[in-house]
Amino acid sequence: MSKNNDELFKNVIAHAKEYGFVFQSSEIYDGLSAVYDYGQYGAELKNNIKTYWWKAMVQLNENIVGIDSAIFMHPKIWEASGHVAGFNDPMIDNKDSKKRYRADQLLEDKIAKYDKEGKTDKAETLQLAMDDALKAEDFSRLKELIEEHEIADPVSGTRNWTEVRQFNLMFSTQFGAMAEGSDQVYLRPETAQGIFVNFLNVQKSGRMKIPFGIAQIGKAFRNEVIARQFILRMREFEQMEMQFFIKPGTEMEWFAHWKAARLKWHLALGTSPEKYRFHDHTKLAHYANAATDIEFEFPFGFKEVEGIHSRTDFDLSQHEKFSGKKLRFFDPQETDKEKQSYVPYVIETSIGLDRMFLLTLINAYEEQDLSEGDKKDSRMVLKFPPALAPIKATVLPLTKKDGLPEKARDIMDKLKLDFNLQYDEKDSIGKRYRRQDAIGTPFCITVDHQTLEDNSVTIRHRDTMVQERVNADDLEKIIGDLVSWKKVLA
């Protein structure tokens, strides 16, 4: 990261805290690693991003519906999805090469080596010892075996190992009040499975016909080994996912469709296209036959914000297998009887809400030098798209007397049912404008002495700092148009 970008990122984090967007969780207790809280303006901004996504995905697509599934799910779901098996390996690090290995893999390699050297006795003994240790989940025994058999890191050649640890990315807890005899359940590591297991419910109750999508916004939890870069990688995070169910064989067409549609959604916010890029996966996960990331150029480099994956019929097939229930779509239009009933393929779009939040904040953040001649001046402004701004407008009486506050309150009362507004009468008018700039309020409505005479007010625009005089009765329409979702969705 260059010094300037490093500086910029630090300033954004400081700004986010100072102005009530993001706080570290449990801060007065020294914080909890990689967990963050959203403050008064952060919560508003986050909600607006959710709304933008929900409108674009659910409301504007007749064949996409939204659900809200529970965080707790049947433990077998995670076996079916592969998360239990894939997230439970015993790992060991070499302190010199700083490489991490699967402990059982290292031992397997050694066993193979013994066999090759004709030391079959040794191989067998080790194999048995390892199997016992793995079965008992005895990690210190695994470490002992690695030491006893003098296994060295192939990279550094040293035997300077850490303890063997299990990296399970899923958080677990007990289901049922009695600790004993209760079942272990997981906090979901992704929201997608909540959609897959409700595929039939939604399809039948909503009379959905393929192609159709199910969308969901919700929290997910991953016990990341390391979680850093502010809210980019958190242990508790929120996803906005849509699973689009399609006829097998049409996946490439739909993959291309959603790739384009999702980038369009991002760019509609006015973000410079140079800040975005696709990162197509060459190495695909076992369930996917195509995958791409939409990446955004953060101050610390291009990072994934959203993933678009062609997941084939992997998930539904797995759930068929594990649940014993048929998860199929019957297509009466299909003339070929053999192909009438099938497990749909899936195109997934999955965006990290917190990452989108960070993106929006960084993108909006601007330090402006407004000096003119000798007069030094600067301002901090968050140039949020008006539809996303936490506060849409602030009503300001020019002074605290002459009945201006009363008039300002009247105007505010008429507007506050439609818009999230603030009222401010403390300090000079210029200072109040700048305060609103810092939290990204796009419009300031100023009530002055002329307002008392002809009911006109000024609207001060955040980005240009230009004011226009309008009739107070027209504010609902004017502000309404300016902050409308039509500006980004139409």
Added chain:
RNA sequence: GCGGAAAUAGCUCAGCUGGUAGAGCAUCAGUUUCCCAAACUGAAGGCCGCGGGUUCGAAUCCCGUUUUCCGCUCCA
């Protein structure tokens, strides 16, 4: 997890070789002004991340720990 750096008021930071904390901005109250950070007066806010140790005495030295940032690593 390894290595590096850091942690002092809401924010940014100062505090030299140890003697029980300061500034600017922000906040609050007031005076004045009345359309882009004005000025003035006053106030509030910190046991210096936390826990030990050395010392007559620790924000300052040592150890541990937590958190954050950077690099590596990891990332369905």
